Amino acid sequence: xxxxxxIKVDMKNNNGLYTGFxxxxxxxxxxxxxxxxxxxxxxxxxxxxxYCLMLRPDMKTxxxxxxxxxxxxxxxxxxxxGTLCQPGILQCEIKIINKDxxxxxxxxxxxxxKGIGTSGKDTFISNPFMISKDGYTPKVGIDFFTEADKQExxxxxxxxxxxxxxxxxxxxxx
Numbered sequence: 001x002x003x004x005x006x007i008k009v010d011m012k013n014n015n016g017l018y019t020g021f022x023x024x025x026x027x028x029x030x031x032x033x034x035x036x037x038x039x040x041x042x043x044x045x046x047x048x049x050x051y052c053l054m055l056r057p058d059m060k061t062x063x064x065x066x067x068x069x070x071x072x073x074x075x076x077x078x079x080x081x082g083t084l085c086q087p088g089i090l091q092c093e094i095k096i097i098n099k100d101x102x103x104x105x106x107x108x109x110x111x112x113x114k115g116i117g118t119s120g121k122d123t124f125i126s127n128p129f130m131i132s133k134d135g136y137t138p139k140v141g142i143d144f145f146t147e148a149d150k151q152e153x154x155x156x157x158x159x160x161x162x163x164x165x166x167x168x169x170x171x172x173x174x
Contacts, residue, residue: 001028002028002029002030003020003025003028003029003030004030004032005018005020005029005030005031005032006032006034007031007032007033007034007108008033008034008036008041009033009034009035009036009094009105009106009108010036010037010038010105010106011035011036011037011042011103011105011106012037012106013106014106014107014108015105015106015107015108015109016108016109017089017108017109017110017111018108018109018110018111019110019111019113021079021084021090021110021111021112021113022084022112022113022115023084023085023086023087023112023113023114023115023118024081024084024085024115024118025079025081025084025115026080026081026084027078027079027080027081029078029079029084030076030077030078030079031052031075031076031077031079032074032075032076033052033066033074033075033076033077033094034073034074034075035075035094035105041073042073043072043073044068044072044073044075044096045072046098047068047096047097047098048097048098048099049095049096049097050065050066050068050075050094050095050096050097051063051064051065051066051094051095052064052066052075052077052092052093052094052095053092053093053094053095054083054090054091054092054110055090055091055092056083056085056086056088056090057086057087057088057089057090058086062082062083064077064078064079064083065077066094075094084112086112087112087113087114088111088112089109089110089111089112090109090110090111090112091107091109092107092108092109092110093105093106093107093108
């Protein structure tokens with residue numbers, strides 16, 4: 001399984017921000033890049049080396065090899081967990097090197113979101129209806145609750161408070 005991203009990268013201009021990348025995904029995010037000049041797709045030929053440089057949020061630069069398609073019109077780049085190890089914005093560019101020249105594309109950016117449950121400190125709750133002190137419980141489904149369990153839930157519910165979500169709270173998420 002893979003998540004394929006078809007991206008057009010203009011050789012002269014900045015190319016915008018692409019989203020959907022998740023921290024620590026490994027070898028499942030594939031960039032398929034067409035190099036363009038305006039609206040025209042460029043043919044990739046006469047090169048000795050072609051790669052993608054990525055500047056991570058921690059200011060470390062990565063060099064990823066690009067595979068050129070048989071028709072010389074598309075690059076394939078496989079993103080690894082080392083590429084996606086930090087949430088934030090990756091600054092990227094394509095470099096084409098020949099013995100006579102170096103050609104660098106316009107910048108494009110990849111936004112990496114933090115994966116849920118990747119901190120190593122997360123507690124996974126197996127039964128959302130009855131949370132034990134250690135965060136786990138072997139009980140599954142409401143039919144398995146004893147009277148003592150039901151009483152404990154009622155007591156916990158009585159101590160809970162509910163905060164209203166406003167439109168401002170929702171706007172902050174976007």
